[in-house]
Amino acid sequence: MKDFKEFAIEIAREAGIFLKDKLNSAHTINYKGEINLVTEVDKISEEMITSTITTLFPDHDILAEEFTDIDRGSDFRWIIDPLDGTTNYAHGYPYFCVSIALERLDTMIVGVIYDPMLDEVFVAEKGKGAFLNDREIHVSNTRGIIKSLLATGFPYDIREDRHNNLNYFNKMILKAQAIRRAGSAALDLAYVAAGRFDGFWELKLNPWDIAAGWLLVEEAGGTVTDIGGNNYFLESPSILASNGRIHKEMMAVLESASSI
Numbered sequence: 001m002k003d004f005k006e007f008a009i010e011i012a013r014e015a016g017i018f019l020k021d022k023l024n025s026a027h028t029i030n031y032k033g034e035i036n037l038v039t040e041v042d043k044i045s046e047e048m049i050t051s052t053i054t055t056l057f058p059d060h061d062i063l064a065e066e067f068t069d070i071d072r073g074s075d076f077r078w079i080i081d082p083l084d085g086t087t088n089y090a091h092g093y094p095y096f097c098v099s100i101a102l103e104r105l106d107t108m109i110v111g112v113i114y115d116p117m118l119d120e121v122f123v124a125e126k127g128k129g130a131f132l133n134d135r136e137i138h139v140s141n142t143r144g145i146i147k148s149l150l151a152t153g154f155p156y157d158i159r160e161d162r163h164n165n166l167n168y169f170n171k172m173i174l175k176a177q178a179i180r181r182a183g184s185a186a187l188d189l190a191y192v193a194a195g196r197f198d199g200f201w202e203l204k205l206n207p208w209d210i211a212a213g214w215l216l217v218e219e220a221g222g223t224v225t226d227i228g229g230n231n232y233f234l235e236s237p238s239i240l241a242s243n244g245r246i247h248k249e250m251m252a253v254l255e256s257a258s259s260i
Helices: 002-022 040-056 086-090 166-172 185-193 207-219 247-258
Strands: 029-031 037-039 061-064 076-084 097-104 107-115 120-125 129-132 135-137 149-152 178-180 199-203 223-225 238-242
Touching: 002 040, 002 097, 002 107, 002 120, 037 040, 037 086, 040 061, 040 076, 040 097, 061 207, 076 086, 076 185, 076 207, 097 185, 097 207, 107 185, 107 207, 120 185, 120 207, 129 207, 149 166, 149 185, 166 199, 166 247, 185 199, 185 207, 185 238, 199 247, 207 223, 207 238, 223 247, 238 247
Parallel strands: 061 076, 149 178, 149 199
Antiparallel strands: 029 037, 076 097, 097 107, 107 120, 120 129, 129 135, 199 238, 223 238
């Protein structure tokens, strides 16, 4: 476990430093949908990470956002977002990260999220707590949505599908102290783990968006379910993460919105 954790930290740092160095360069931008873009640095970062994993752990499976899906039947699977917050990155907005998680037999055992702009490494190991730059972190003690700073995001098909989070947002904004939509689900989850956000919800995320952050929140003492309160799994259609103290209240607000 220690070797896996230290490796994940090292390769996340390497990829993150590369992203930071290239932030203000001209980028080649392609589109996977009307507003879902990918840059050349997404692909280079993914190749940096996956090639190293393949060299050091040749029997392991890998699932990464852009083009890597390797299934060797291993008990271990690396789940990677080489650049979470690509839209931010393409516009030079400095809120993005590298997210790397390791799953063993359907259980997340290591999660690392690296923000190169602040040089912040969020790390979690199953059963061993969550840390930010070697300092143990915990979710907030905030009670009550009215005192809570929340985070959310919107799916890429917001224009095509009415199941787009707008109804939930409209309800929640009237209940919370404030809501932020910063553009990186992985960092949003890391911020819940660190007590900076009190809660987070979003729809239609992918495994690489939330694998590391999910473990971070739970190891920091928080609660992760879907928005209906059911046990969370990587293919869940929604996620609700909180400090635990406001979880039921957030669920009630989201439930009231779903009936609109």
